[in-house]
Amino acid sequence: xxxxxxxARSRRGSNAVEFALILPILITLLAGIVEWGWTLNQQxxxxxxxxxxxxxxxxxxxxxxxxxxxxxxxxxxxxxxxxNGSAATVTVSIVGAYPDELLxxxxxxxxxxxxxxxxxxxDLKAALTMRLEExxxx
Numbered sequence: 001x002x003x004x005x006x007x008a009r010s011r012r013g014s015n016a017v018e019f020a021l022i023l024p025i026l027i028t029l030l031a032g033i034v035e036w037g038w039t040l041n042q043q044x045x046x047x048x049x050x051x052x053x054x055x056x057x058x059x060x061x062x063x064x065x066x067x068x069x070x071x072x073x074x075x076x077x078x079x080x081x082x083x084n085g086s087a088a089t090v091t092v093s094i095v096g097a098y099p100d101e102l103l104x105x106x107x108x109x110x111x112x113x114x115x116x117x118x119x120x121x122x123d124l125k126a127a128l129t130m131r132l133e134e135x136x137x138x
Contacts, residue, residue, distance in 0.1 A: 031115050038114040042083065043124050049077035049088075050107045050126035057092060057103045058130045066132065067092040070105055083109060094132065101132040 057070025070092045078085035089108040096102050104127070111122040 028117070031117050035113060035115050035117065039111060039122075039124075042109075042111065043126075045078070045081045045083060046107055046109050046124045047126040047128075049074050049081065049083075050105050050128045052077045053090070053092070053107070054103055054105045054128045054130045057105065058132050062132070066103060067094065070103060074105065074107055078109065084112070099134065102129050103132055104129045 053070040053074030056073035057066040060066040060069040071090050074090045074092075075085035075088060078088055087110055091104075091106045093104050094101050095104060107126045108123045109125075111124055
């Protein structure tokens with residue numbers, strides 16, 4: 001029986017050592033999951049901002065410059081969502097001929113990591129195309 005007691009005493013503290021070896025891996029895994037979720041959230045916000053800008057552009061009368069209205073709405077929407085709208089690259093163009101004109105909104109925003117364990121420069125991008133609505137005077 002004395003050998004069992006000696007064996008139990010020699011393993012004392014091994015759990016703490018094993019936990020100390022596994023802890024950095026668990027923290028890195030958790031940080032990666034948080035960063036991935038943050039990136040997906042930012043991508044959804046970028047797509048939503050492009051959608052709002054395109055919607056503002058197609059509902060603006062042709063004489064009131066829909067491109068400028070769409071671009072301003074994209075930047076405002078990004079700022080409202082807590083992203084840096086001034087860092088965004090927004091291009092808005094009208095393609096096609098009347099009555100089949102399309103408004104294209106392209107948006108690129110540099111990714112802002114929340115933790116930044118892996119500093120990879122990534123641009124979050126969104127492209128949206130909507131048909132210009134015909135404005136009828138009341």
